[in-house]
Amino acid sequence: MPGRNFLFIPGPSNVPERIMNAMHVSQEDMRATDFPEFTLPLFEDLKKVFKTETGRVFVFPASGTGGWEAAISNTLSPGDKVLMSGFGHFSNLWIDMCQRHGLDVQALDVEWGKGVPAEQYAEILKADKNHEIKGVFATQNETATGVASDIKAVRKALDDANHPALLYVDGVSSIASMDFRMDEWGVDLAVSGSQKGFMLPTGLGIVAASQKALDKMSSAKLPRTFFSFEDMMKVNDNGFFPYTPPTTLLRGLRESLNMLFEEGLDNVFARHKRMGTAVRKAVEAWGLQLVAQGPEWYSDTVTAIYVPEGNDGNEMARHAYRHYNLSLSVSVGKIAGQAFRIGHLGDMNELMLLTPITGAEMAMKDMGYDIELGSGVAAAQEYLRSTKKQIKN
Structure with missing residues (x-):
């Protein structure tokens, strides 16, 4: 490919x-x-x-x-x-x-x-x-x-x-x-x-x-x-x-x-929190549910997302890999197949982060999920735009 x-x-x-x-x-x-x-x-x-x-x-x-x-x-x-x-x-x-x-x-x-x-x-x-x-x-x-x-x-x-x-x-x-x-x-x-x-x-x-x-x-x-x-x-x-x-x-x-x-450690932590929040905004726009059961449990390095009942999140992740060369993470253990994961840690910026959101939308749509293409991307884009650092010209 x-x-x-x-x-x-x-x-x-x-x-x-x-x-x-x-x-x-x-x-x-x-x-x-x-x-x-x-x-x-x-x-x-x-x-x-x-x-x-x-x-x-x-x-x-x-x-x-x-x-x-x-x-x-x-x-x-x-x-x-x-x-x-x-x-x-x-x-x-x-x-x-x-x-x-x-x-x-x-x-x-x-x-x-x-x-x-x-x-x-x-x-x-x-x-x-x-x-x-x-x-x-x-x-x-x-x-x-x-x-x-x-x-x-x-x-x-x-x-x-x-x-x-x-x-x-x-x-x-x-x-x-x-x-x-x-x-x-x-x-x-x-x-x-x-x-x-x-x-x-x-x-x-x-x-x-x-x-x-x-x-x-x-x-x-x-x-x-x-x-x-x-x-x-x-x-x-x-x-x-x-x-x-x-x-x-x-x-x-x-x-x-x-x-x-x-970068400064505090800035590193703030950047990860911002990236994690952007992914969660996308999940909300898709109408899907996080595995984390409340804001007090939200991770800023990885987001696990339940797929609609009757679907296989692991198969969706494999589809994204086969067709779009995108590596999303499968779900394991008790929730194997019930979810997929997006990792957003380490070397990461806004445009990099939009890639898995875009690819996940395409793969989910291919698999028949009832989501609107561009919805999660737009939600993440708007959040990232509204929270970007102001840089003087």
């Missing part, structure tokens, strides 16, 4: 040309005496994205799933009780991982379309007088449902109960795109990945750990080798890695951070 593929899934996201150029370099000596001149500032600048001054950041050759494993294996022991909630495919996968590691998982089954039940967490934590719960887990952005959760509210639940459990946050599809405040919210372990808000190819699992979390390493009994914080710290402090790092991805990460800081 002539032309290029248009990628609008919630990760991997589009890689900007600046980052591709930064990665287009020869392989280098990761033991060279000047390598720390590159890596040590990189570690420090990553902390700015997580908004932590007191924690430290680890970069593993892995995906976000590897980051999950690193977070739990360095801080917990078999049989430790943890409090979790499942409200989508990825939050449930983290539950599954904890169960496979032999943790005692108390998992709350939450209706898909809602997020972390902070009020239920508060009740459970207050009732846990003996502090048997060692970890509290929260997915900030559930990629499968387009649902964002209030991490600050989870911290409040812990504080109100005067509970010492560690707070673990999955920020794979939120960090570097949506506001995240590790120190202010008292997050102990935060997990992200390179292929979403950081605008890189898949391949880096990025984990931030508080000092409280690091203090748990000596008592944590879960096995870890590749994902050992301790092994990383011994050599990271000098600017090196315990094994061969993906140097080309690290060079891309450097350029990613440059781009984020040039």
Whole structure:
């Protein structure tokens, strides 16, 4: 098919040309005496994205799933009780991982379309007088449902109960795109990945750990080798890695951070909120329903959209790919086939955003959906026009 593929899934996201150029370099000596001149500032600048001054950041050759494993294996022991909630495919996968590691998982089954039940967490934590719960887990952005959760509210639940459990946050599809405040919210372990808000190819699992979390390493009994914080710290402090790092991805990460800081993190978050709102305006104009059940749950990086009953959203997404070279994301888990998803994170501007809205309209019309061509595009256009920055001539 002539032309290029248009990628609008919630990760991997589009890689900007600046980052591709930064990665287009020869392989280098990761033991060279000047390598720390590159890596040590990189570690420090990553902390700015997580908004932590007191924690430290680890970069593993892995995906976000590897980051999950690193977070739990360095801080917990078999049989430790943890409090979790499942409200989508990825939050449930983290539950599954904890169960496979032999943790005692108390998992709350939450209706898909809602997020972390902070009020239920508060009740459970207050009732846990003996502090048997060692970890509290929260997915900030559930990629499968387009649902964002209030991490600050989870911290409040812990504080109100005067509970010492560690707070673990999955920020794979939120960090570097949506506001995240590790120190202010008292997050102990935060997990992200390179292929979403950081605008890189898949391949880096990025984990931030508080000092409280690091203090748990000596008592944590879960096995870890590749994902050992301790092994990383011994050599990271000098600017090196315990094994061969993906140097080309690290060079891309450097350029990613440059781009984020040039735009300004607050501007990055505002841009994502604006893009997410524009997609939601389009969905409203189509007369369709979001999977997220209210504004308090809206994600600014991915929108999941129910299709009319009797239709298959996954088949519609496949049709868009086959006929228009447009990659929309299918729905998975409990809502498989009932919805489709539009990813709008990372390197994204107004005209880029109008592409998946246009293509989705065409594919839905082809599939017999009762929508008016141009309705969603017009709604998004009007919102984007009315909210654009005023630039003096």
